Amino acid sequence: MPSRPDLEITSPANPRLKQLVSLRRRRARDEAGITVVEGFEELGLALDAGIRPRTLFYAPELMLDADEQLRVVDDVRASGVETVKVSRTAFEKVAYREGPDGFLALVPAVRAGLADLDLPGEPLILVCEGLEKPGNLGAMLRTADAAGVDAVIAVDPVTDWGNPNVVRGSKGTVFSVPVASATLDATLGWLRAHGIRLVATTPDTETLHTGADLTGAVAIAVGTEKFGLTDEALRAADVRVRIPMHGSVNSLNASAAAAIVVYEAVRQRSS
Numbered sequence: 001m002p003s004r005p006d007l008e009i010t011s012p013a014n015p016r017l018k019q020l021v022s023l024r025r026r027r028a029r030d031e032a033g034i035t036v037v038e039g040f041e042e043l044g045l046a047l048d049a050g051i052r053p054r055t056l057f058y059a060p061e062l063m064l065d066a067d068e069q070l071r072v073v074d075d076v077r078a079s080g081v082e083t084v085k086v087s088r089t090a091f092e093k094v095a096y097r098e099g100p101d102g103f104l105a106l107v108p109a110v111r112a113g114l115a116d117l118d119l120p121g122e123p124l125i126l127v128c129e130g131l132e133k134p135g136n137l138g139a140m141l142r143t144a145d146a147a148g149v150d151a152v153i154a155v156d157p158v159t160d161w162g163n164p165n166v167v168r169g170s171k172g173t174v175f176s177v178p179v180a181s182a183t184l185d186a187t188l189g190w191l192r193a194h195g196i197r198l199v200a201t202t203p204d205t206e207t208l209h210t211g212a213d214l215t216g217a218v219a220i221a222v223g224t225e226k227f228g229l230t231d232e233a234l235r236a237a238d239v240r241v242r243i244p245m246h247g248s249v250n251s252l253n254a255s256a257a258a259a260i261v262v263y264e265a266v267r268q269r270s271s
Helices: 016-022 028-034 041-048 067-079 086-095 134-147 164-169 185-192 229-235 254-268
Strands: 008-009 034-038 055-058 082-086 101-106 124-129 151-157 179-182 196-199 217-221 240-241
Touching: 008 016, 016 086, 028 034, 034 041, 034 164, 041 067, 041 101, 055 067, 067 082, 082 086, 124 134, 124 185, 124 254, 134 151, 134 164, 134 254, 151 185, 179 185, 185 196, 185 229, 196 229, 196 254, 217 254
Parallel strands: 008 082, 055 082, 124 151, 124 217, 151 179, 196 217, 196 240
Antiparallel strands: 034 101, 055 101
8 A cells, every 4th residue: 555645734723633632531532432642662562462543643853763763654654544744842732741752643442342352261360440540550551461461351440441641651551461341240240251260459358469379260359549449349259368568558559459469470370
């Protein structure tokens, strides 16, 4: 397919850029079926995962290595994707982050249904219930990617997988780790149907996370930092585990707690 010529935008008032700003709202993203990916590294992970952008906006003046990074723009353009060159001033007006690096792409919305998950025989899954902070959800995805977790399920989430801060916090691993969103009832039913044990993290148990069997088909569940997992989720758990706390606080950041228990599961499964 022949490369498309670039459209060039220099004015921050351009309608296309106003549309970009509107995608900061979840409703606008849902209606458009769009996920916004900002950042060269994040775009690279999306491309490596087989994601084909609908449009790539780029600002050479903001690139860290324009000579090298413009080759990526050329490759994307050659695949038939629309590429739009944007002036530095205009790009900084629509960028989601401080200190943008000149890359912002519109990609199809992340597929996030339980039915879309394709699991191995004895999966390791991370379940996040009620998380309200996109940064926490993004950080959990980075842990999941690094630890080889087979899927991350957001139960009754306050945020969405397409939130720009989730994409940013995950460093783009939202495209490399299978994800899903569902209600608690749907998730519990899905876990039972697939023979996956539910391990709930809570301070209200005597069993340490190192003392539970985390091998086999397991889903590790974490809740919000303020309230933890709901009573319904705790009742449904096959086992409850706690992380030992020796200081004056009684809880960890949700993403830190998830990382500790997930890596204990990795240790057990590899020993």
